[in-house]
Amino acid sequence: MLSDRLKNFHRGIDSAKSAKSRQEASVRLARSKRAEMMNKRRAAISETPAAAVVPECTELPTELSLAHLSIYVQAMQGSNVDVMVAATASVRRLLSKDNKPPVDEVLAGGAGPVLVRLLGHPDQRVVFEAAWCITNIASTEHTSKVVELGAIPALVALLRSPHANVREQVIWCLGNVVGDGPTYRDMLLDTPDCVAALTLNIQAPANVSLLRNATWAMSNFCRGKPKPDPAKLGSVLGVLVGLLRSSDKDVLADALWGLSYLTDGSITFSGQLIGMEGALSCLVDSLRHERSGVVIPALRTIGNIVSGDDDQTEALIDAGCLGPMAKLVSSDKRNIRREACWAASNIAAGTKDQIGRLVHTPSMMANVQEQARVDEWFVRREAAWVISNVANSGKPIDVAAMVEGGVFESIVALLNSKEPKTCRLMLDALGDIFSKGSVLGRLEGWLLRFEEADGLEAVDDLQSHENSDVYEASTRLAEAYLAEDDEDDEAEVANPFGETAMVPAPTATHQTFGAAPAFGQATTAFNTAPAGTPGKPAAAAANPFGAASGAGFGGAAFGAAPAAAPVASAPAGAFSFAGATFQ
Known part of the structure; x- marks a missing residue:
């Protein structure tokens, strides 16, 4: 009887055996769940319609049309580089239309983020076309979209691209962004390496076209009120003064406009300019230039300086500005006559x-x-x-x-x-x-x-x-x-x-x-x-990207890229700047 009781007595649980049993059960359960998940995934994949898979686009429509935008955007994300280049070029051609380019439609079609990603593509042809598209977007009232898309860091990095045509296109794009107003100007001044990399492209340009665009972009950094922080401009003033020795009329004109923006109402910048060796003599020499587009910003800069303190006025008079100015008062160009009279009136308010x-x-x-x-x-x-x-x-x-x-x-x-x-x-x-x-x-x-x-x-x-x-x-x-x-x-x-x-x-x-x-x-x-600063004159045909018009923030400081962009060869002449040769 006792043996029966002992047989039926509830014994204590063996902890070691119990733990092992739980572990084995967990493993079985996990394996079962993984198998179930894999089966579901396989079933889901097998049930996915074929149309949901993005096919590789190997051929584009022969006719350029906004109706084909979705095809272009799809092809831009493919693996066939040649097709990517052609598709991106098609978008660029749409954005290069003279009469109201379809920027809204292109952005609504999802091309914006794709274009920004393509700025990092290893093939420079893709990068060039993508940068061109973004440049044309920045050339319109949609400049803010370029910033919102996060394109600025990638564009600034490309200022050091080994490919000159890419650098030039990026310079143009950034010049348009800077030209939009003081907010984006200051943002780019705060962007690491932006001014330094742009300066490098001016000091050692690959060709005259790149130099022209870089000088124009640099002059845009000097625009606007409130004026840029002198500490952030760094070497910009010195770079522009160095460009006064350029023999290229477009480079010289934009450098002078940059100086005119900086010296407008600023004794500080005027004083810095006067203190730079050779700056005033180059400025006075510009008054004798045959092109009115050079003479006008030179006169404007001189007029700004002589509206400052008496010492600055004296420095310009000593540099010989009065003789050429007297001749310009009777110029056959009315804008030159006006600017010359205006500058003379400020000297007449001196000592x-x-x-x-x-x-x-x-x-x-x-x-x-x-x-x-x-x-x-x-x-x-x-x-x-x-x-x-x-x-x-x-x-x-x-x-x-x-x-x-x-x-x-x-x-x-x-x-x-x-x-x-x-x-x-x-x-x-x-x-x-x-x-x-x-x-x-x-x-x-x-x-x-x-x-x-x-x-x-x-x-x-x-x-x-x-x-x-x-x-x-x-x-x-x-x-x-x-x-x-x-x-x-x-x-x-x-x-x-x-x-x-x-x-x-x-x-x-x-x-x-x-x-x-x-x-x-x-x-x-x-x-x-005088009211109404003349805009940036159209660039010569040698500039493969054309010339952006710059009228200050009140006017168009933008330049839209043309439909084609052959890269210009280096000019025959060269000039020296801070130890570098401009060519």
Whole structure:
């Protein structure tokens, strides 16, 4: 009985055997689950329709059409390199259409991310076509899409590509991105190696076409307000100054535009430029260039510098800018005449000695007074500021030289325009002139000259001007200097001014009457730059990518790539820059 009880007694569990049993069960269960999963996967694969598998595209449609975009995008992701090149080129050709390229459609079709991936492809033909497509996207209002797609790091890396055509295309693309505005400009300035790699392409260009595009892109880094951080620009200013020695007119023009952007309203950049050896002599030499596209940015840069402090103005005068500037005042190009008069007006707002050097530069004032009298209005009002500043700030002897040169005829012509702000400017100038004539004891003779120039009638007409400022200023001038004595009238004395004592008019301040060219309210006698910076001129045919037009951020700073891009050969000439040869 006891044996039966012992037989039926519940014994304790053997832990070792139990653990081994659990392990074996787990292994069996895991194997079972893996087998089940594999069976399901095999079943899923066997049930997948054949159409869901992306086939290898080996042939493209013969006709270029946006309707084939999905085929192009599919082929761009294939393994056949030749087909990839052809497909990417087809997208590029779609984006190169002159009239509203289908950028939205191409991006909506999924081409954007594919193009960015292709920038890292080992075949340079694929990279070149992809970069070209992205360049054309950046040439439109879709510049932000290039940034959003994450293309910038790959593009910057390609600035050091061993293939010149790839580097050139990338430079063009980045130039368009920079030209979009200060935000992307500063972003690229903060991108490691961007400026350094671009500089390397300028210092050792593979061909003149690449040099032109790189110079244009570099000038875009100087655009915009607020101005770029000088610390981030690094060697940009020095690079642009070095390019002033280039014999290529397109390179020279873009380098000068870059300098004009940097010196606009910046004494800091102007001072740095003046301190660079040979910079001012190259700048002055550019005034003698045969191409207006070079002369205009040179004049703009000089005008910016002389609107700074007196020392900077003195440095430019010492460099010999006045002689060529005097000739440019009478240029057959109206934009050059305007820029030259504007620059001269800022010199005329300098020290008395500087004004004297301006006035006594051969033909300077004669040409200025001629333009004030007969030129197109937007040139005449710049010339008016030269006359006004000399009259206001010049020595009496320099004002006398201007009178002897026939300035009254020019002033009367400007008064007869009836334009309110110009009339106020000239009425003030007359007050300054007559006041200094009184100091010299020449007032009577000058008044006679003014009468012979029909000045009395002009001032008399302005006393009925609808503008109250013009009316009041002309009345004050007439009462102070032009009123006839009643006794002389009765005696019919030849001198209309008789023995009337002349009361010197108070010295006019240009702050009251505004700064040209808009003649708005201003705080200095400096004349602001004429509105509307001329855009970047079209590049010569030698540039395989054409030329992007650069008008500043207010205008088009972009260049769309053409449909074909043969790489230009190196130019015959070469020039030296920082130990490197430009060719």
